[in-house]
Amino acid sequence: MDAKAAIARRIAMELHDGQLVNLGIGLPTMVADYLPEGVEILLQSENGFVGLGPSPQEGEIDEDLINAGAQSATILDGGCFFDSATSFAIIRGGRLDVTVLGTLEVDEEGNIANYIIPGKIVPGMGGAMDLCAGAQRVVVATTHCDRRGNPKILQRCRLPLTARGEADLIVTELAVIERQGGKLVLVERAPEVSVEEILQKTEATLEVPSEVAVRSF
Amino acid sequence: MIPIPFSGRVSESCYHHSMNKVRGMDDALAPICDGMRVMVAGFMTVGTPLGLIEALTTRGPRHLTVVCSDAGTPGKGAGMLVDANMVDTFIGSHVGLNPRIGERMAAETMNVHLVPQGTLAERIRCAGAGLGGFFTPTGAGTEWAEGKECRTINGKSYVFENPLPGDVALIRAHRADASGNCIFRKSARNFNPLMAMACQYVVVEADIVEEHPLDPDQVMLPGVFVDAVVHRKEMAHGC
Numbered sequence: 366m367d368a369k370a371a372i373a374r375r376i377a378m379e380l381h382d383g384q385l386v387n388l389g390i391g392l393p394t395m396v397a398d399y400l401p402e403g404v405e406i407l408l409q410s411e412n413g414f415v416g417l418g419p420s421p422q423e424g425e426i427d428e429d430l431i432n433a434g435a436q437s438a439t440i441l442d443g444g445c446f447f448d449s450a451t452s453f454a455i456i457r458g459g460r461l462d463v464t465v466l467g468t469l470e471v472d473e474e475g476n477i478a479n480y481i482i483p484g485k486i487v488p489g490m491g492g493a494m495d496l497c498a499g500a501q502r503v504v505v506a507t508t509h510c511d512r513r514g515n516p517k518i519l520q521r522c523r524l525p526l527t528a529r530g531e532a533d534l535i536v537t538e539l540a541v542i543e544r545q546g547g548k549l550v551l552v553e554r555a556p557e558v559s560v561e562e563i564l565q566k567t568e569a570t571l572e573v574p575s576e577v578a579v580r581s582f
Numbered sequence: 583m584i585p586i587p588f589s590g591r592v593s594e595s596c597y598h599h600s601m602n603k604v605r606g607m608d609d610a611l612a613p614i615c616d617g618m619r620v621m622v623a624g625f626m627t628v629g630t631p632l633g634l635i636e637a638l639t640t641r642g643p644r645h646l647t648v649v650c651s652d653a654g655t656p657g658k659g660a661g662m663l664v665d666a667n668m669v670d671t672f673i674g675s676h677v678g679l680n681p682r683i684g685e686r687m688a689a690e691t692m693n694v695h696l697v698p699q700g701t702l703a704e705r706i707r708c709a710g711a712g713l714g715g716f717f718t719p720t721g722a723g724t725e726w727a728e729g730k731e732c733r734t735i736n737g738k739s740y741v742f743e744n745p746l747p748g749d750v751a752l753i754r755a756h757r758a759d760a761s762g763n764c765i766f767r768k769s770a771r772n773f774n775p776l777m778a779m780a781c782q783y784v785v786v787e788a789d790i791v792e793e794h795p796l797d798p799d800q801v802m803l804p805g806v807f808v809d810a811v812v813h814r815k816e817m818a819h820g821c
Contacts, residue, residue, distance in 0.1 A: 412625040413772045429768040435626035449772045450707040453700030457719060488678025495700030498719040529723030
């Protein structure tokens with residue numbers, strides 16, 4: 366299983382039946398493909414609806430229906446549409462149980478930096494700052510290191526922050542790291558990797574409990 | 583914070599006081615002049631009145647400030663106004679899918695103000711609701727909050743945000759009636775009702791202009807916020 370699929374599958378195990386969830390663009394979107402049997406969640410699309418369904422079949426594309434990543438989408442029975450202010454009221458007002466999003470950097474204090482590389486990539490934050498500040502639980506989906514092998518889980522983020530102290534759980538292909546009492550705790554490792562290797566690939570200080578669970582797949 | 587021009591120059595004579603708000607394209611766009619702040623509804627061009635935008639590029643008002651959720655894609659949506667060199671300042675939450683905006687940002691030929699999407703929506707809603715601003719948790723403790731009034735409310739950090747009004751709103755509805763009442767379709771609603779409420783002069787491009795009044799229970803944007811309704815079909819004839 367490749368790294369991204371492993372991350373998506375592991376995050377899917379964190380979701381509970383009946384939760385309202387927002388999945389970010391890219392890797393986080395894959396989480397919906399790995400929901401455990403018996404777990405049904407409601408997906409929110411911040412451009413203005415809940416009940417986001419799978420991609421439409423060819424011939425069923427509706428030009429008035431896209432997801433927040435600008436791809437053609439469908440709406441499930443029981444879903445509904447609303448305006449952007451209502452959409453972000455759902456997000457900031459405490460109705461959104463979980464948001465899953467990717468990141469460039471995340472740090473020991475739960476800070477998240479994922480929207481700008483000054484001078485290089487300036488796409489804009491979209492809804493990311495609102496989602497991080499508003500969701501009940503913020504799950505960061507990221508490869509453990511960047512393409513050059515540098516750690517992405519840092520002591521302190523160097524890039525401008527998307528949100529301060531909002532990350533609750535970090536899931537990588539190697540580890541599951543939870544923020545507990547203001548510290549990052551290594552709660553699980555992938556079967557093919559040792560605790561030592563994870564610590565070596567992590568700039569942030571991780572608390573290591575006497576028992577670190579091993580991922581079940 | 584840099585003040586963003588807001589002309590407030592839509593004159594009283596621009597308003598159509600007639601009960602029938604259905605207009606031809608030229609009539610509907612006539613009040614839009616140089617230097618105005620124009621709100622363009624839609625999200626990634628879904629819910630964007632593409633016909634109004636295209637017609638506006640041929641009229642060619644300049645030095646506009648455009649407010650839109652995003653910069654669309656090259657040659658479509660709000661990006662068309664940018665391509666036509668009509669825009670001095672762009673206010674939105676995402677410009678990543680329109681590289682031409684990035685080029686203008688780098689060349690400093692256009693000001694771009696990026697705003698978190700929920701904050702943008704609420705600033706617009708606030709202006710339409712006659713409110714003086716709001717405290718939001720979005721961006722608290724980050725660079726975004728620097729220079730802004732911050733406050734701890736019930737133990738949580740908040741940032742103060744100003745209302746964002748506009749001179750003109752370009753709106754797309756699925757159905758509208760002669761009174762200006764609108765119904766939107768699926769995810770095309772997004773910023774439409776908010777922007778209509780926040781602007782002094784509001785033009786609606788409707789897929790269908792109903793001969794009879796819409797069912798009052800189904801109306802999503804009250805016609806009192808709307809000044810002109812243009813039938814999408816009209817656009818095929820050019821302006």
